[in-house]
Amino acid sequence: MELSILGAHDLESKDAHPTSLLIDGRLLIDAGGLTSSLTLSQQQQIKTVLLTHHHLDHTRDLPTLGFNVILWQGQVTVHALPQTFDIVVPCLLDGRIYVDLLKNPTLVLKGAMCSQTMSPAEDKPPLKLCEIEPYKKEIIDGYEVLPLPVKHSVPGVGYLVTSSAGNSLFYTGDTGPGLSDCWKHINPQLILIEATAPSKFTAELAMRGHLSPQSLKEELSQFRQLKGYLPRVIVIHRALPYEQQIKEEIDQVAIELNADIGLGYEGMTISV
Numbered sequence: 001m002e003l004s005i006l007g008a009h010d011l012e013s014k015d016a017h018p019t020s021l022l023i024d025g026r027l028l029i030d031a032g033g034l035t036s037s038l039t040l041s042q043q044q045q046i047k048t049v050l051l052t053h054h055h056l057d058h059t060r061d062l063p064t065l066g067f068n069v070i071l072w073q074g075q076v077t078v079h080a081l082p083q084t085f086d087i088v089v090p091c092l093l094d095g096r097i098y099v100d101l102l103k104n105p106t107l108v109l110k111g112a113m114c115s116q117t118m119s120p121a122e123d124k125p126p127l128k129l130c131e132i133e134p135y136k137k138e139i140i141d142g143y144e145v146l147p148l149p150v151k152h153s154v155p156g157v158g159y160l161v162t163s164s165a166g167n168s169l170f171y172t173g174d175t176g177p178g179l180s181d182c183w184k185h186i187n188p189q190l191i192l193i194e195a196t197a198p199s200k201f202t203a204e205l206a207m208r209g210h211l212s213p214q215s216l217k218e219e220l221s222q223f224r225q226l227k228g229y230l231p232r233v234i235v236i237h238r239a240l241p242y243e244q245q246i247k248e249e250i251d252q253v254a255i256e257l258n259a260d261i262g263l264g265y266e267g268m269t270i271s272v
């Protein structure tokens with residue numbers, strides 16, 4: 001698998017995008033910094049989006065992707081928890097804030113642009129929704145996908161994605177401490193995990209369902225204790241104003257655990 005990090009932060013700036021990961025150019029996990037990171041032809045390769053939870057820094061580019069999908073008369077399937085769709089559909093997709101991306105494009109654009117070129121067979125909504133169930137493995141776009149619940153302030157899952165070759169990565173999404181149940185279910189070659197702010201905020205972050213470098217270290221120590229190894233770890237979802245401090249603290253965690261732990265950046269690609 002070839003992983004591209006499109007967004008490695010929890011906010012948008014000139015060189016930083018909200019969280020978004022792309023696997024082999026076609027399977028997207030979270031839609032934070034998606035459309036601003038890819039050309040239209042790259043966006044056209046995306047067939048599937050997995051959402052970890054409903055927060056805007058993970059979902060905000062769904063409407064812009066859906067609108068672009070109309071251009072090439074395609075369809076992207078979005079997978080998420082029912083509780084995630086309960087928020088995302090009425091807030092982002094139902095046509096009030098933008099166009100209704102769950103209806104046929106001819107209706108979306110009222111025939112102005114699409115109806116002259118689109119045959120009835122191609123008449124399909126730009127976005128199709130598909131509910132996932134925690135702990136239930138599914139084959140999605142050729143990958144085995146296992147959603148595992150995490151401890152965030154709203155219902156959320158992390159995803160274990162396994163390629164047909166048997167390589168796997170696990171992305172936690174936003175999570176606070178308490179990942180030991182997830183660890184029982186996975187043996188990945190790569191973990192993507194969050195550290196939202198420096199360790200001086202550990203208690204506050206835990207209350208909001210996030211990790212600091214300090215609490216991340218405890219979670220990774222538990223992983224190693226349970227599994228007998230620690231794979232490469234990439235840390236994302238950082239608050240940009242604390243970038244340098246988080247980096248220094250994560251570097252220290254890597255030394256203390258004697259493990260391959262580093263920051264993920266926009267534009268980084270990793271083979272798994």
Ligand SMILES: [Zn+2]
Binds near residue numbers: 053055152174
């Ligand atoms: Zn969140």
Ligand SMILES: [Zn+2]
Binds near residue numbers: 010174
């Ligand atoms: Zn977030």
